Amino acid sequence: MEKEHKREFTEKIYDYLHTIPEIGFKEFKTSTFIASELRKYGYEVIEKISGTGIVAILDSKLPGPNIAVRADMDALTFEKDGEKCNIHACGHDANSAMVLTAAKEIKKIGINNGKLFIIFQPAEEILGGAQSIIESGYIDEVEEMIGIHLRPIQEARLGEATPALVHGSSYRMIAKIKGLNAHGARPHLGVNAVDAAVLVVNAINAIRLDPRVSHSIKVTKLHAGGEATNIIPDEAEITMDMRAQNNEVMEEMIQKAKGAIISSAKAIGAQGNIEFVGGVPAAEYDDEMINIAKTAIEEELESAMEPLYTTGGEDFHFYTKELNIKTAYIGLGADLTPGLHHPKMKFDKKALGFGVNILKNIILKRLG
Ligand SMILES: [Zn+2]
Ligand SMILES: [Zn+2]
Structure with missing residues (x-):
């Protein structure tokens, strides 16, 4: 009965959040609702961080670990019949519903040492959300952190979960080539940016890196030349997508x-300038945190999956990179089809209950 009731609560939260999908840094309704719930449960709530971020704190006032559980809140924009619409196609409504329910139940049970931080970050999809929480300074004390995300059916089925969803690093680089304009009849007086761009593309394709670590670098956008076809072009722009x-x-x-x-x-007298480099770091988990999460999964489900390598990226890993926080990240099976970021994405809501209990198990192992 008690278990049934809990499941209904999480599903109700999920159903509500699903009706108000909002994009990165604009999660106003979502965060207002979540902040007021957390306050109702008895948390100290810091809200409106960079507009919509939330850090809620439960303090035992006794020494012990400072552990955080992090959820993301943003949805994605799609185009339907020529009109833009937001959809929770990555399941951040599910992540938020699980973390909120775990927060509610932990408050009821109480903690005996340390501090619990509940983080609802904005803008995971467009990046910048994790950094906005980091820069706020409100989580400077956090030493350990857990993330959670539903997995597509190809990676995990309902009833399966991994304590280490291993995201890769994903970066984008934009370069500009500066050559010299000249008349098409007198190319020797100019420096053709197209020629330079071709050399750059070939040089990029010739980059060799450790083949034991999966990676790729490729030019995904190239723009050079203008309207006139009788002018030696002096500018080119090249964009690269990088994975490792x-x-x-x-x-x-x-x-x-x-x-x-x-x-x-430079080989032909042009100038290559790097205009932009940005992206997300790869997962670097802590063995002890993975072990705690693994045991927490085994207590809820029959067994835990091995670390699960996924090609996707996550801004969660800035918390490790910039604040040195020890992390683990639950990848939760939910029979999710056809896939994340598909406008018709659906999953088995039974997974929500599993997720709540796994998070609770982890928190109680550290603070109970
Ligand atoms: Zn996503
Ligand atoms: Zn996501």
């Missing part, structure tokens, strides 16, 4: 790409 399963390979990739751009443009 660990941060060392990504760092080496970024350095080699910068070198490739600058030196191959």
